[in-house]
Amino acid sequence: MTEVHFYHDAADLAGVACHLTAKAFNAGRRVTVLLPDDTLARQLDQMLWVRQPGSFLPHVGLHSPLAAETPITLGTSVPDTGWTQDDVLINLCDAVPPDFAQFKMIVEVVGQDDRQRGPARARWKHYAAAGLPPQAHNVKGEGR
Template sequence: MTRVGFYVIQQAGEAQRLQVAARLADKAFQRGHRIYIHARDQAQARSLDTLLWSFRPGSFLPHGLAGEPGSDLVAIGWGEEPAGHDDLLINLRLEVPAFFGRFHRVAEVVTQDNASLAALRESWRFYQSRGYQLEKHDLGGV
C-alpha cells in the first residue's frame, strides 16, 4: 500500500515549496529511487526544472520535463498521468492526484499559507479515511 508523507515547512511561499521538492528529490535519487514531481502547472514545472540544475553546487540530479529526454529517473510533469513512474511521487498540487495509488510513496509538501494548509489538511483526511499509512515530517525553516 502507498505510504504518504507530509513534509511541513514552517514558512510560506512558492519558493519554499520548490526548495523542499528539490531536496526531497535529491535525497530520494541518492537512495536509488525514481521520482515523478507533479507540479501545479507548466510554469511551476519549468521553475523547478531550472532550480534542479543549480540548487546544490557539486551535485547532479538527472531530470527532465515529463516525456522529454532525461526524464527517465526524475520527471517533472503537470496535469497528465505520469508514464513509466511508480516509485516516488512528490505532489506540489493542492489536491490529491487521481493516480497517486500507483506509487509506492507520496510526498506532500505543506507550507504555512492558508490555501496550502487548508488543502493539505483535506488531503490528510482523504488519505487517512482510506487507510493509508501517514507520516508527518516537520522541516522547520528551509
C-alpha cells in the same frame, strides 16, 4: 502498501521539493514531481540543474519521450498515457493525484499559507480514509 508523508510549513516549496527529490534520487529511487503551475515547475527545473556545484540531477518533463527512461520527471499534469513510473510521487498540488495508490511512496509538500493548508487537510483525510495513514514532518526553520 503506499507510504504517505506530509512535509508541512515549507517556506520554500521548490527548495523542499528539490531537497526531497535529491534525497530520493541518491537512495536509488525514481521520482515524479507534480507541480501546480509552470512557474514553480521552471523554478524546480533550475534548482535540479544547480543544486550543488557539479551535482546535476537528471530530469525531464512528464510529457517528454524520455520520461520512462529518466529517473526524475516533473510536470503540471499527468500524461494521457498515465504515470511513467510507480516509485515516488512528490505532490505540490492542492488535489489528490490521480491513481496515487500505484506509487510506493507519496510525498506531499505543504507551504505555510492557509490557502495550502485547507486542501492539505483534505488530502490527509483522503489518504487516511483509503487506509494509508500519513506521517507528518515539520520542515519549518530548516532553511529549505
